Amino acid sequence: MNYLVIGNSAAAVGAVEGIRSVDAEGKITLLAAEPDHTYSRPLISYLLAGKVGPERLDYRPADFYEKFKVEAKLGQEVVAVDTAAHTVATKAGEKFSYDRLLIATGGRPFVPEIAGLAGARGAFTFTALDDARRIDQYLKESAVKEAVVLGGGMIGLKAAEALLARGLQVTVVELADRLLSTSFDRAASELLEAALERRHAAVCLGGTVEKVIANNGAVSAVSLTGGRELACQLLVVAIGVVPNVEFLKSSGLKLGRGLVVDDHLRTSAPDVYAAGDVVEGWDFLAETKRPLPILPLACRQGRIAGCNMAGRDESYLGGMPMNAIEICDLPTISVGLANASGEPYEVLAVRNPERRTYRKVVLRENKIVGLILIGDIDRAGIFTGLIENKVDVGPIKHLLLAEEFGLLSLDSEYRKHMVSGPGIEV
Amino acid sequence: MKRIYAREDLCLGCRLCEIHCLVAHSKSRRIISAMTREKGQITPRCKVEESGQVTFALQCRHCEHARCLEACMTGAITRDPATGVVLHNADKCVGCWMCLMSCPVGAIQRGREGHVASKCDLCQGEAAPVCVANCPNEALLFEDREERKK
Numbered sequence: 001m002n003y004l005v006i007g008n009s010a011a012a013v014g015a016v017e018g019i020r021s022v023d024a025e026g027k028i029t030l031l032a033a034e035p036d037h038t039y040s041r042p043l044i045s046y047l048l049a050g051k052v053g054p055e056r057l058d059y060r061p062a063d064f065y066e067k068f069k070v071e072a073k074l075g076q077e078v079v080a081v082d083t084a085a086h087t088v089a090t091k092a093g094e095k096f097s098y099d100r101l102l103i104a105t106g107g108r109p110f111v112p113e114i115a116g117l118a119g120a121r122g123a124f125t126f127t128a129l130d131d132a133r134r135i136d137q138y139l140k141e142s143a144v145k146e147a148v149v150l151g152g153g154m155i156g157l158k159a160a161e162a163l164l165a166r167g168l169q170v171t172v173v174e175l176a177d178r179l180l181s182t183s184f185d186r187a188a189s190e191l192l193e194a195a196l197e198r199r200h201a202a203v204c205l206g207g208t209v210e211k212v213i214a215n216n217g218a219v220s221a222v223s224l225t226g227g228r229e230l231a232c233q234l235l236v237v238a239i240g241v242v243p244n245v246e247f248l249k250s251s252g253l254k255l256g257r258g259l260v261v262d263d264h265l266r267t268s269a270p271d272v273y274a275a276g277d278v279v280e281g282w283d284f285l286a287e288t289k290r291p292l293p294i295l296p297l298a299c300r301q302g303r304i305a306g307c308n309m310a311g312r313d314e315s316y317l318g319g320m321p322m323n324a325i326e327i328c329d330l331p332t333i334s335v336g337l338a339n340a341s342g343e344p345y346e347v348l349a350v351r352n353p354e355r356r357t358y359r360k361v362v363l364r365e366n367k368i369v370g371l372i373l374i375g376d377i378d379r380a381g382i383f384t385g386l387i388e389n390k391v392d393v394g395p396i397k398h399l400l401l402a403e404e405f406g407l408l409s410l411d412s413e414y415r416k417h418m419v420s421g422p423g424i425e426v
Numbered sequence: 427m428k429r430i431y432a433r434e435d436l437c438l439g440c441r442l443c444e445i446h447c448l449v450a451h452s453k454s455r456r457i458i459s460a461m462t463r464e465k466g467q468i469t470p471r472c473k474v475e476e477s478g479q480v481t482f483a484l485q486c487r488h489c490e491h492a493r494c495l496e497a498c499m500t501g502a503i504t505r506d507p508a509t510g511v512v513l514h515n516a517d518k519c520v521g522c523w524m525c526l527m528s529c530p531v532g533a534i535q536r537g538r539e540g541h542v543a544s545k546c547d548l549c550q551g552e553a554a555p556v557c558v559a560n561c562p563n564e565a566l567l568f569e570d571r572e573e574r575k576k
Contacts, residue, residue, distance in 0.1 A: 380527045
């Protein structure tokens with residue numbers, strides 16, 4: 001069997017591991033646009049902050065490709081897929097054939113049209129290792145004192161935190177009325193804003209960057225909604241990511257908001273699979289297909305796609321949004337429909353201003369469907385498990401936000417099942 | 427694989443498992459130092475839950491499809507291919523808490539040893555995990571139930 005994997009992050013690595021768990025001998029070739037050994041994408045903010053060195057970026061050990069018998073062709077960008085001929089073409093003009101293909105090209109940063117942005121030096125996106133290297137270089141050779149981060153999502157906040165660590169005066173600009181707007185509510189955002197402000201970062205909500213002002217071609221200020229001007233020598237655009245499917249436009253593969261896959265992570269063409277941020281996957285809580293660009297799902301989808309490519313029959317049951325992020329020493333977790341309110345949702349919440357904690361559970365028909373934990377995040381996974389396993393928590397509702405909440409709060413049968421492992425009941 | 431199983435009906439809630447775990451994962455590996463000089467800097471990787479008459483000790487289940495493993499963004503969590511044990515490398519961990527969010531039994535803690543996660547390693551190098559070996563009431567068992575099932 002001749003396997004071809006496009007990509008080199010969580011989904012691609014998961015697929016390699018999945019294939020090898022079934023097929024020890026088949027030929028695996030991996031093509032990646034970036035020249036680097038597989039690295040942890042979220043760690044780029046830690047690198048920029050100086051919290052980890054380049055040697056700690058590896059997502060898998062240095063001998064990964066060798067150990068898993070992968071021929072890794074790094075720095076080879078795929079520009080076209082021919083599903084009829086079972087080949088892909090690279091930018092360098094090489095062709096690779098496959099028996100089974102995995103597309104795991106991830107996401108690419110979404111950059112809106114902003115006057116003056118195109119071509120301005122000192123403006124960056126922040127999703128790849130090269131972005132971190134370029135920003136680092138720029139900080140070293142230019143006199144940067146102030147930075148603006150456009151976008152108060154995961155990437156924007158981690159970028160802001162890193163720039164604070166580099167000693168800059170940072171302003172986060174977010175269009176919504178709160179930070180992490182897809183998963184946080186106002187109460188959660190307030191704690192996060194306070195954590196940033198304690199580090200002397202500024203947060204501007206309800207507006208965006210209308211115009212980038214340059215001096216000799218380099219960013220010198222931005223103009224915000226309403227006309228306010230902010231001096232800055234560095235701008236990070238972190239509005240979000242979209243599935244990286246541009247190169248598939250001519251392939252005939254069915255595209256929605258991302259690459260469309262079925263419950264076995266097969267695309268619309270025979271022998272072509274896809275996983276990770278590039279796909280439009282099943283969200284089992286929202287009961288819809290949509291891109292869910294988060295690492296745990298990328299890794300899981302990759303493993304399942306890899307197993308299926310190698311001939312096993314494994315279904316992907318869908319995922320839900322979930323994120324753990326710590327900003328300026330404030331740990332936070334959000335899972336599922338964390339922001340849902342009104343009928344048919346029931347919201348339980350506890351706030352402790354002194355301890356700077358906030359904990360909220362969202363229920364739908366007595367089942368947990370959403371979670372926000374700020375400050376006090378211990379044992380969060382128990383909630384995640386209850387959401388995934390669609391457990392009726394009606395009888396223990398009053399215990400969910402209690403200090404001593406734990407496995408003991410749960411129904412003893414569920415507890416024993418969890419503790420013993422599926423199929424091995426006590 | 428061999429895993430640790432708790433017997434709720436026999437657990438007294440004495441927390442000796444937590445103490446032995448703490449000592450085994452301390453720098454000094456001596457109970458006095460661990461409980462004095464290193465106090466507050468080490469985390470027991472097993473946790474006794476207690477409510478009324480019911481108590482039991484809980485550690486990492488070393489799941490077959492480990493959620494923490496797929497959620498780990500740095501590659502700090504790995505599975506030993508020979509033994510199946512799910513291991514955590516504190517030197518690679520940055521404390522992002524994705525594993526903590528993903529573990530359905532809540533067996534991963536924010537460690538006090540630094541800004542990193544902390545979880546049971548089944549006492550690598552020991553004949554049996556110290557929590558099991560030192561449980562006075564045999565409320566913890568270390569056995570292969572998959573084998574027994576077969």
